[in-house]
Structures are given as structure tokens and as C-alpha cells.
Amino acid sequence: MFAYRAGAAPVIDDVTLDVPPGVVCALTGPSGSGKSTLLYLLALMLRPTGGEVVWDGQPASGLPDAARSRLRAAHVGFVFQDALLDPSRTVLANVCDSALFAGMPRATATARARDLMTRFGVEHRGDHLPGEISGGQAQRVAICRALLTDPRVVFADEPTGNLDDSSAEVVWHALTNHAATGATVVVATHDKALAARADHEVRLAVDGGITTRTRVTQ
Numbered sequence: 001m002f003a004y005r006a007g008a009a010p011v012i013d014d015v016t017l018d019v020p021p022g023v024v025c026a027l028t029g030p031s032g033s034g035k036s037t038l039l040y041l042l043a044l045m046l047r048p049t050g051g052e053v054v055w056d057g058q059p060a061s062g063l064p065d066a067a068r069s070r071l072r073a074a075h076v077g078f079v080f081q082d083a084l085l086d087p088s089r090t091v092l093a094n095v096c097d098s099a100l101f102a103g104m105p106r107a108t109a110t111a112r113a114r115d116l117m118t119r120f121g122v123e124h125r126g127d128h129l130p131g132e133i134s135g136g137q138a139q140r141v142a143i144c145r146a147l148l149t150d151p152r153v154v155f156a157d158e159p160t161g162n163l164d165d166s167s168a169e170v171v172w173h174a175l176t177n178h179a180a181t182g183a184t185v186v187v188a189t190h191d192k193a194l195a196a197r198a199d200h201e202v203r204l205a206v207d208g209g210i211t212t213r214t215r216v217t218q
């Protein structure tokens, strides 16, 4: 359970889900149903008001702030809705900063960042500021940032929302390939076609509650 203010109606109520490794889970539901909020809870950026987030069988949401930050830095890549790049840092710095914070050597981070940026077609934008690139490019930069540490868990909030079909395909393939390495990938999306391609779908309802679907592969 989670409410943004004490005494306010909960935004997330009575939601239980289990996301196994090695799959892509799509989080769907109408606007305002709590998809972003649930991603923030799962990624330990918000603390549940009631209930618990468990990682690898260990209670995680009740840990002190510093311990949750360390877990996030070590294991999580997060693609925010609208990219959320630091406007004062170059694109390359945006891609590298959280990996440097997590302890990756600068040379390694830079080399990996350049590889990823080439894969996502934004390598020529490394020295630019986020204000100088397009929304779709910013979204691809945000994906590079999220994948840089090869994290065990990736949360992506509308990662293809600003992209044309071919860029969206590249991003989707990157996320599914990442899951295929054994990582857990949770994608909040309004795109029904994309959700239908995920291994699991968790659909949030505005009045609380969820329904789930697991894709059956023949």
C-alpha cells in the first residue's frame, strides 16, 4: 500500500506481484492508475505505507536510506518517463554519472557508454547538453544510462513513448535481450501492442486491484 500523503487515499492498494528474473513484465493500466508509483516503490525510491518490497527473498523497502541507495546503485537501471536527464551535464556525462557513483572506473564507463550510444544511434550527441537533443534522442540516452552497469533489474517508465517505430523496436529489443541474460525487466507502458509482446502483463485498475496475464509461447 502507498499514499503520497498521510491520511490521503492510497494510490497503490492491495497489490501483490512477483516478478521473476529473465522475463519482461509489462505494467499497464489507465493514466493515474499508479504505474509510475509502483515502479518507484519496486525500485526502492519510495517506501510503501504498508506491505513490503522484497528483493531476492530479502526485505528491502524497510532498509535505511543509505542501504537502499547502495542497492539501487549496484543493481538497478531506471528509465524515467520523459528521460529526466540532468540539463547541466553533457549527454555523455549523463550516461556515465550513475555508473561512476556505483564505482565503475571512468575509462570503463566511457568506453561502455560510447558502445551503447552507438547501438542506440546517439553517439554523435555525446558532447551536447540535453536541451540540444530531441525528445526521442533523450529517451535513447536514458536507456543507455540505465543499461550502463549491466544491472540485474531494469525499470522503464514509458521507454518508447517518444520514439518512432524503428527506434521503439531497438529499445524493445535491448530490453528483451537484457532480460534474456537473466535480468528482471519491468516496463510501464500505454502501448497495448508492446505489452502483448511481454512475457507477463500486470494491469493496474484505477479502483485498486490488478489482473495479470502470462504469455503462452507455443
Ligand SMILES: Nc1ncnc2c1ncn2[C@@H]1O[C@H](COP(=O)(O)OP(=O)(O)OP(=O)(O)O)[C@@H](O)[C@H]1O
Pocket (backbone or CB within 6 Å): 004, 011, 029, 030, 031, 032, 033, 034, 035, 036, 037, 038
Ligand atoms: N508526487 C505526487 N504527489 C501526490 N500525488 C501524486 C504524486 N505523483 C503521482 N501522484 C498521484 O498518484 C496517482 C498515480 O500516479 P502515477 O503517475 O503513478 O500513475 P500512472 O499510471 O503512471 O499515470 P500515467 O500513465 O499518466 O503516467 C495519480 O492520481 C497521481 O495524481
